[in-house]
Amino acid sequence: MRSEPIQILALAGLPEVIARDDVGSLILRAVKENAFVMAAGDVFVIAQKIISKAEGRTVSLDSIEPSQKAAKWAADYKKDPRLIELVLREAKRIVRMERGVIVAETSHGFICANAGVDASNVAEGTALLLPEDPDRSARALHDQLTAALGVSLGVIVSDTFGRPWREGLVNVALGVAGISPLLDYRGQRDTSGKLLSATVIAIADEIASAAELVMGKTSRTPVAIVRGLPTSDDSGSGRDLMRAPQIDIFR
Amino acid sequence: MRSEPIQILALAGLPEVIARDDVGSLILRAVKENAFVMAAGDVFVIAQKIISKAEGRTVSLDSIEPSQKAAKWAADYKKDPRLIELVLREAKRIVRMERGVIVAETSHGFICANAGVDASNVAEGTALLLPEDPDRSARALHDQLTAALGVSLGVIVSDTFGRPWREGLVNVALGVAGISPLLDYRGQRDTSGKLLSATVIAIADEIASAAELVMGKTSRTPVAIVRGLPTSDDSGSGRDLMRAPQIDIFR
Numbered sequence: 240m241r242s243e244p245i246q247i248l249a250l251a252g253l254p255e256v257i258a259r260d261d262v263g264s265l266i267l268r269a270v271k272e273n274a275f276v277m278a279a280g281d282v283f284v285i286a287q288k289i290i291s292k293a294e295g296r297t298v299s300l301d302s303i304e305p306s307q308k309a310a311k312w313a314a315d316y317k318k319d320p321r322l323i324e325l326v327l328r329e330a331k332r333i334v335r336m337e338r339g340v341i342v343a344e345t346s347h348g349f350i351c352a353n354a355g356v357d358a359s360n361v362a363e364g365t366a367l368l369l370p371e372d373p374d375r376s377a378r379a380l381h382d383q384l385t386a387a388l389g390v391s392l393g394v395i396v397s398d399t400f401g402r403p404w405r406e407g408l409v410n411v412a413l414g415v416a417g418i419s420p421l422l423d424y425r426g427q428r429d430t431s432g433k434l435l436s437a438t439v440i441a442i443a444d445e446i447a448s449a450a451e452l453v454m455g456k457t458s459r460t461p462v463a464i465v466r467g468l469p470t471s472d473d474s475g476s477g478r479d480l481m482r483a484p485q486i487d488i489f490r
Numbered sequence: 491m492r493s494e495p496i497q498i499l500a501l502a503g504l505p506e507v508i509a510r511d512d513v514g515s516l517i518l519r520a521v522k523e524n525a526f527v528m529a530a531g532d533v534f535v536i537a538q539k540i541i542s543k544a545e546g547r548t549v550s551l552d553s554i555e556p557s558q559k560a561a562k563w564a565a566d567y568k569k570d571p572r573l574i575e576l577v578l579r580e581a582k583r584i585v586r587m588e589r590g591v592i593v594a595e596t597s598h599g600f601i602c603a604n605a606g607v608d609a610s611n612v613a614e615g616t617a618l619l620l621p622e623d624p625d626r627s628a629r630a631l632h633d634q635l636t637a638a639l640g641v642s643l644g645v646i647v648s649d650t651f652g653r654p655w656r657e658g659l660v661n662v663a664l665g666v667a668g669i670s671p672l673l674d675y676r677g678q679r680d681t682s683g684k685l686l687s688a689t690v691i692a693i694a695d696e697i698a699s700a701a702e703l704v705m706g707k708t709s710r711t712p713v714a715i716v717r718g719l720p721t722s723d724d725s726g727s728g729r730d731l732m733r734a735p736q737i738d739i740f741r
Binding site (some may be wrong): 242244403406421456465468486490 | 493494495497498499500502586589591593601610628629650651654655656657658659660661662670671672673689692693695696697699700702703704706716718719720730731732733737738739740741
């Protein structure tokens with residue numbers, strides 16, 4: 240039996256997104272221009288960057304007065320003190336701050352470099368914060384796209400995060416709507432009939448990583464479509480991918 | 491401009507792998523049975539489990555004498571003391587050992603749950619260790635498959651790992667041959683012309699995660715093919731994905 244392959248399609252032709260853009264409408268126009276016929280279960284993976292830009296999360300660095308702590312760190316590691324100040328303000332908790340690297344927990348509960356503050360692919364003298372609530376952004380886009388395209392779709396708002404112990408960034412899911420972010424094999428039996436005890440796959444993160452393969456970093460393809468995934472139900476959200484502090488042995 | 495999508499194909503029809511099987515030949519037979527025509531740049535993602543089985547990395551738990559430490563831990567958390575002993579023997583260094591969870595560094599340098607010792611999808615009373623050298627396994631399969639199929643292919647030996655701070659496992663690359671595991675954007679400019687300072691994508695991990703979407707955990711599809719990736723060169727190996735201890739702020 241040969242199953243249909245999963246496909247990862249780049250959504251070409253999106254314009255540069257600016258504040259107050261309606262990202263859903265831009266995506267719908269690009270879908271039309273690409274002559275894509277959407278199928279139920281297709282998942283849109285959307286880079287956090289264009290959501291943040293549309294939601295007005297751009298900060299002018301001129302408006303930021305660096306604290307002494309930010310100024311000292313910036314001087315030590317040749318960084319922009321205003322950017323460091325912004326990182327410290329976005330950080331609910333510093334996880335590591337050493338050798339020029341700041342890893343922090345954001346107000347959402349994400350643990351990532353620079354508390355998610357991004358200074359690449361943005362206008363000079365500005366920085367970009369994460370969306371206020373990536374699940375809410377994903378849900379709104381899910382509702383808009385599903386209504387306009389007439390099929391039930393998934394939406395993932397993604398960003399590239401580093402990982403402890405491993406080199407390189409991978410794309411992960413921050414906000415999720417329309418699909419279940421975790422695929423739970425517990426209670427199922429393996430091929431030898433044994434109960435699978437601890438196997439929960441972070442499928443939304445894997446979908447985000449798959450999508451990144453066509454999104455690239457410099458090629459201005461902030462949206463990809465992943466097609467042909469196993470059926471999922473619309474349950475859960477990006478929050479389900481954050482390990483609860485009380486069971487996290489790495490806090 | 492509409493680019494060709496990336497495809498993720500399940501390689502159906504592989505038999506259950508046992509010790510001393512020639513995994514390369516089994517894959518070649520399945521490729522033929524699926525009537526797949528391989529293209530240059532196609533990447534085979536192969537679950538560590540079948541490599542380990544073929545390489546005879548199955549351990550009979552009856553042969554293991556638990557230490558006092560293993561026995562106590564096993565009693566505290568209702569685990570098999572022989573399995574815990576095996577985990578402790580495979581661990582070059584314990585990273586966390588609390589609340590029933592052991593995260594350890596293996597001799598290869600991987601940091602993962604149970605030092606990579608696997609007791610699911612194996613025969614009762616046995617456990618499976620990671621391949622001795624996943625890069626060597628990947629390279630041997632790369633050479634065999636490339637020679638037999640007449641096109642230059644990539645090979646990734648993968649396993650599902652947990653991550654600090656996030657729920658669920660994702661598939662990552664342990665061994666890599668035929669492609670470059672990291673995609674380095676440093677020195678390139680972003681869309682606003684600014685130099686990208688710290689963007690290196692762990693593309694082999696993203697490919698492994700993409701492949702997992704068709705591999706499943708219980709469905710006996712230990713090999714997937716990812717097709718249509720950006721061109722890569724045969725440089726580097728899975729070791730490049732391990733952060734060197736001296737620059738790792740999470741050790």
